[in-house]
Amino acid sequence: MAGCHRREPDRVSGQPSRPEPVIYTVRVRNRGAAAITSPLTAAVYATSVPGVCGHANPDVSAVVPPLAAGAFVDLQLPGSSFANRGQYAVYAVAD
Numbered sequence: 001m002a003g004c005h006r007r008e009p010d011r012v013s014g015q016p017s018r019p020e021p022v023i024y025t026v027r028v029r030n031r032g033a034a035a036i037t038s039p040l041t042a043a044v045y046a047t048s049v050p051g052v053c054g055h056a057n058p059d060v061s062a063v064v065p066p067l068a069a070g071a072f073v074d075l076q077l078p079g080s081s082f083a084n085r086g087q088y089a090v091y092a093v094a095d
Helices: none
Strands: 022-029 040-045 060-064 072-079 091-094
Touching: 022 040, 022 060, 022 091, 040 072, 060 072
Parallel strands: none
Antiparallel strands: 022 072, 040 060, 040 091
16 A cells, blocks of 8 residues: 555643543645545554554544545544553554
């Protein structure tokens, strides 16, 4: 699956006093010269590190709508709270 890119989001921090649900905002941009007309999937991995193009068990995912060349969409994906306090690496993959 050539063309897949994995990016870690900007640093996100919070200090909740109790576990709270998480909402991930993922920006998917079409950096190509042509429109994307077929739906693709954006996936968030918070409990595992995905391969280059992700894997079959994301923590949460959503369908990305068709995008014109250069266009982007911001998706909000609701996630579960983390069981323990600490720092976590969160990955987003669109393919």
